[in-house]
Amino acid sequence: MFLSADFIKNIEEVLSKLIGSRFKIINMLPVSGGDMHKSYRIHGSVESFFIKMNDADALPNIFVFEREGLKLLKKVGHAVVPDLLVAGQFNSDAFLLMSWIEEGENSVAAQANLGRMLASVHKNTNDFYGLEYDNYIGTLPQYNQPRASWSDFFIEERLKKQLTHGESVGVIDTSLRRKFERLFDLIPSLFPIEPPALLHGDLWKGNYMISREGIPFLIDPAVYYGHREMDLALTQLFGGFDEAFYDAYQEVFPLEKNWKKRTDLWNLYILLFHANVFGGSYLKQVIQIVNKFI
Template identity: 30%
Template sequence: MAFVQLEEKISSAVSAATGKEFKASIGPSVGGGCVSDTRVILSKDSDSLKFFAKIGTPSEVSMLAAEYYGVLEMYNTETIRLPKPICYDSTDRFSFLILENLNMTSRAGRREYQLLGKQLARLHRCTSDRGFGWHRGNTIGPTPQLNPWTSSWTEFFVNYRLHYQMELAKRNNLKFEHEEGLLHKVEKLLNQKQDVIPSLVHGDLWSGNIGFLTSGEPVIFDPATYYGDREVDIAMTELFGRLPEDFYVAYNDEFPLTEGYEQRRIVYNLYHVLNHFNLFGGMYGRKAKGMMQEIMEFI
């Protein structure tokens, strides 16, 4: 009965967004959703028309709305392919985000990764005149991600990325020494990079959020969008195993990284490792401590 109501709501929302009548049939769950239930939405009138849905609780509508607007902001740059965002809404029992349904594979060769590097660099050339942040908060996985507009990248990253996750980690019983010293080291390191441009970044760019169409066109999805130092995206592609070297060569040909990236990479990835500790615990706490020690020895 609940899914009947949800199908009716999705039908009306998609019809309104597309300007064409659509009668939804909720298909079985598909893989890939670490937060929401992910499903293919079928058409009761057409075998070929399908959409992709993330379905959550009513309280998660704000999270799904933030993803909708994040995907939309990147999609509208026309620099790199994302699933086109269609609509979001909620019922008294569910919330949902509807996206274009794309048939993707993780298998790709040299040409595909070169194109990914070039297109990501072009996305990163999209900037904001409001500084670092975004017009709304969003999430990194299920964890809140704060995005107040800030003129200083160092201030933004230290306060709204690293320190925020460190406070969560302390509540989750991760003990670390020299917190003030670490944050001072990070401030000093980030301040060494001059004229950081507020680039439009994916925010959660690892191999699991990258796919390729059968044509070879790269697709990125599941973003945690904001305007920040573009190096945060490149750094995360190295966190859980590097992408093929062709990606990095092509990116640097299009938009070269600057001196000091190798140290900043560890700082930027500490944010994600702390987030993984706050979500999953265990080995991520040890990894975070090791990264903190490495940062303390930098300068």
């Protein structure tokens, strides 16, 4: 993504207003690790900031929803998140600007603190599953129409929406859709009933950070109120979470027995999303899991 002189000047003006003194950008260096957005570290003479960018027309309000999700995790869930500065737009470039976090050691102690933090977030409940507004999972819409039961929400707002998208782009065929219809009949009997919990919504190893001071930060959420095993299931999918994380979580908010046996079921949502965006082996995983449960 080309960073025009006008864009850089605009960011300097935004930062100057936020910190109350003139901010001059020395350089903006690309930051790796994200597949969805262009990210940069903004270097000033004294302090640094983080900015991520994308096409405002293709992904309307995506960073507004991310900002609001982080605010919800902090205000309601008492989670540690980066200092939120501004979600804005310059011409066709949407951006999210926040404090820069120097990464530190992902120690056992930090993992335990992350587990306790997530458990505390999950203790916050709501009258319904969902959210007052839709947001995003990655760069695809995430639908959050409130539902009274978790099975209805998971089927209607998570699985069916991804299946419909997959059919529209030729990823999902009639045979797999029929298998899912059989699975839908079984879902209400496959999990323990729990009240809605505030979820991060996209908690894989790339969506938390450990600071130089050893403090865990939650980043890049796709928040809603759902079954808390959704977050735990995703932590199992790609690795990156120590046993200390799970032990600390269990101390604060013990999980129902056999929760690990349900991780494949809950991960169908994120695997369908990955199949719709990336295809390949993700679709094979989806088929294997559906066959396992039906």
